[in-house]
Amino acid sequence: MRYAIVTETYPPEVNGVALTVRELERGLRGRGHDVELVRPRQHRQDHAGPGGMLTTGVHLPLYAGLRFGLPAAARLRRAWRRQRPDAVYIATEGPLGWSAMRAARALGIPVASGFHTRFDHYMRDYGLPLLEPLALAWMRRFHNRSAATLVPTRELRAGLEGLGFRHVVHLPRAVDTRRFDPAQRDDELRARWGLGADDLAVIHVGRIAAEKNLGLAIRAFRALQALRPDARFVWVGEGPEQAAIREANPDFIYCGLQRGEALARHFASADLFLFPSLSETFGNVTIEAMASGVATVAYRYGAAAEHLRHGIHGAAITLHDETGFIDAACRLSLEDASRRGMGAAARTAVQSLRPAQVAADFDAVLAGIAHRRSHADVHAALA
Structure with missing residues (x-):
């Protein structure tokens, strides 16, 4: 044809x-x-x-x-x-x-x-x-x-x-589970982020733009950071809101655009993925994080509604429930063993895609x- x-x-x-x-x-x-x-x-x-x-x-x-x-x-x-x-x-x-x-x-x-x-x-x-x-x-x-x-x-x-x-x-x-794989975790990359093996790397991957609801990601991180002072927030992507966010939050780690194997390493080297967007038709990054073995907090629609099971792979939050989103991020930041188990279960859940x-x-x-x-x-x- x-x-x-x-x-x-x-x-x-x-x-x-x-x-x-x-x-x-x-x-x-x-x-x-x-x-x-x-x-x-x-x-x-x-x-x-x-x-x-x-x-x-x-x-x-x-x-x-x-x-x-x-x-x-x-x-x-x-x-x-x-x-x-x-x-x-x-x-x-x-x-x-x-x-x-x-x-x-x-x-x-x-x-x-x-x-x-x-x-x-x-x-x-x-x-x-x-x-x-x-x-x-x-x-x-x-x-x-x-x-x-x-x-x-x-x-x-x-x-x-x-x-x-x-x-x-x-x-x-x-999702390409051969590329997005927990085996891509990179201790040297985490060290460049200023993190040790037991410290918490929180990540956001996506366009840094108004439609991504990024203010909520920042508030959720600041709330969990009060509980986990060792946490660092890693941002992967670029966009029109980046300069303002960077000026207001100079302690965040800004990695710019990442592609291919480099993106896979960034995902797998994180411990928790925050995805507060309300404007997706799907959200490919959700299943990329899951394939990378990273527990995820996202609103329950798009890819999260289709594949992310609340309490099993992370947290799938009712639309527009900002308090629920922040509470879930804080809870998962403290539950290291549970969070790692959720990441492993998430990896298994998307291997058939x-x-x-x-x-x-x-x-x-x-x-x-x-x-x-x-x-x-x-x-x-x-x-």
């Missing part, structure tokens, strides 16, 4: 959407399919790769370091007339994604879309609450033009269906919509 994937973000950009799209692309190629990747050019020396297409990109407001693609409908129509995909997967709802939707529909190519980001919730986080219903309507209109909208959790599928989204399909996420199975499921969705389209064309020709 020949598939096209259209995305406005892709590695080396570091975010959940970019990394997820790359894994989906690799999964399809690994299954023997021909995959065309359409994405914005990230820099002058950027290359499309075999069978790929680069489009014009523009920096995304409020998201330094990320770009969105300008519309390319005419170019895509020409390319897809020359070499027609059996199905198209559109990962992002930006201008490039909308133009790809128009091009595919004009040519009768079936489309699946990915629901990766709650842009409607972001409106509140960035001080624009009146735009929240408009953002939701915009996303619903986009996704309802596709034959399948892929979501990472059953909870999100039910929520979107209740909001009028059609053809919502649950596609689970996976295999990338190969996600690739197979993704392939089945795309092949299914391609088959339905071909079947419909045959019936139309015979009518």
